[in-house]
Amino acid sequence: xxxxxxxxxxxxxxxxxxxxxxxxxxxxxxxxxxxxxxxxxxxxxxxxxxxxxxxxxxxxxxxxxxxxxxxxxxxxxxxxxxxxxxxxxxxxxxxxxxxxxxxxxxxxxxxxxxxxxxxxxxxxxxxxxxxxxxxxxxxxxxxxxxxxxxxxxxxxxxxxxxxxxxxxxxxxxxxxxxxxxxxxxxxxxxxxxxxxxxxxxxxxxxxxxxxx
Ligand SMILES: [Mg+2]
Numbered sequence: 001x002x003x004x005x006x007x008x009x010x011x012x013x014x015x016x017x018x019x020x021x022x023x024x025x026x027x028x029x030x031x032x033x034x035x036x037x038x039x040x041x042x043x044x045x046x047x048x049x050x051x052x053x054x055x056x057x058x059x060x061x062x063x064x065x066x067x068x069x070x071x072x073x074x075x076x077x078x079x080x081x082x083x084x085x086x087x088x089x090x091x092x093x094x095x096x097x098x099x100x101x102x103x104x105x106x107x108x109x110x111x112x113x114x115x116x117x118x119x120x121x122x123x124x125x126x127x128x129x130x131x132x133x134x135x136x137x138x139x140x141x142x143x144x145x146x147x148x149x150x151x152x153x154x155x156x157x158x159x160x161x162x163x164x165x166x167x168x169x170x171x172x173x174x175x176x177x178x179x180x181x182x183x184x185x186x187x188x189x190x191x192x193x194x195x196x197x198x199x200x201x202x203x204x205x206x207x208x209x210x211x212x
Contacts, residue, residue, distance in 0.1 A: 002099060002179060002212050004160040006149075007126075008140075009105040009112055011165035012183045013090070013200055014119050019083045027076045028057055035067060055141050056106075058132075069137050077111040086120040093204040094125055097212070103129045104149050104162070106139045128153050140169040146176040161212070163203060167192060 007013055010020065032043035050060040058076075061067040094101060103112055109131045116123045123129065130149055138145045150157050157177035164170050167190035170180045174192045181203055182193035190196065197203035 001159060002161045004102065004155045005097060005099045006102045006104050006155075006160055006162040006178070007200075008162075008164045008166070008169070008183075009103055009115060010107060012163050013103075013121070014084055014087065014115060015199065016165065018085070020079050020081070023079045023083065024076055027079065031072060031075045036065070056139060058137070059139070070133060073108055073132060073137075074110070077108040078114075079111065081114045081118040084115065084118040086118070087201070088120070089201055090119060090204075091121045091125065093201060093208070094121065096208050097204065099161075099212075100155075101126045102153055102155070104140070105130070106132050106135075108133065140164075140166070140172065143172045143175050146173050146178070150176070161207075163200065 010016070014020070028047055029040050029043040032038065032046045033040050036043070036046065038046070047057055050057040050064060054060045058069050058072050061072045062069050103126050105112055109129050112129045112131065113123055130153060132139060134152060135145055135148055138148060140146070146157065150160075161179040161181060162170070162173045163181045163183055164173065165183045167182060167184070167188070170182060170190060170192040174180050180192055180194045182188070182190045182196040183200055183203060184190070184196065184198070186198050188196070195203065195206070197206065
């Protein structure tokens with residue numbers, strides 16, 4: 001019995017083809033360039049070095065550079081949401097499903113509000129918008145991130161379905177007990193996914209027809 005629907009934001013509620021990911025990457029270089037007073041080429045080297053050691057740059061900024069992770073995240077997630085298109089049916093599709101809805105993102109709450117407004121989905125549809133800060137900056141690349149999310153939002157993973165564009169993250173979600181839905185271009189295989197759809201609209205239409 002699925003009582004909760006948990007949505008990743010970036011690449012899940014809107015497509016990565018929007019260019020927002022590239023914009024975020026540029027903001028990472030800008031941040032290092034301004035903060036460390038170096039040119040963009042040097043900033044890229046700083047970024048590359050952190051990525052050799054960590055999954056995300058943000059995991060190393062405090063330890064390696066003495067910069068607050070919160071300050072870094074707030075800056076890089078202030079992406080150009082003007083690149084996004086309104087999703088005509090998404091709000092209606094979400095509302096057709098009776099389950100409690102949550103957003104679980106490795107970005108920031110502010111970024112979620114900006115994106116939701118631009119794609120035309122009311123933020124109050126979601127019972128909680130849970131970001132990396134609330135997660136103690138434990139990202140969705142370990143089971144602890146999912147356990148903490150369930151604790152704070154007071155949900156049981158075995159009663160919950162999660163929607164993600166990252167197969168890696170779904171692997172950890174599945175370990176914790178979530179039903180898993182991959183949102184990714186067709187042809188991508190992901191052993192951790194119970195379902196796979198090319199976009200969020202098709203996923204929600206299917207689940208509505210199935211009467212989950
Ligand atoms: Mg994502």
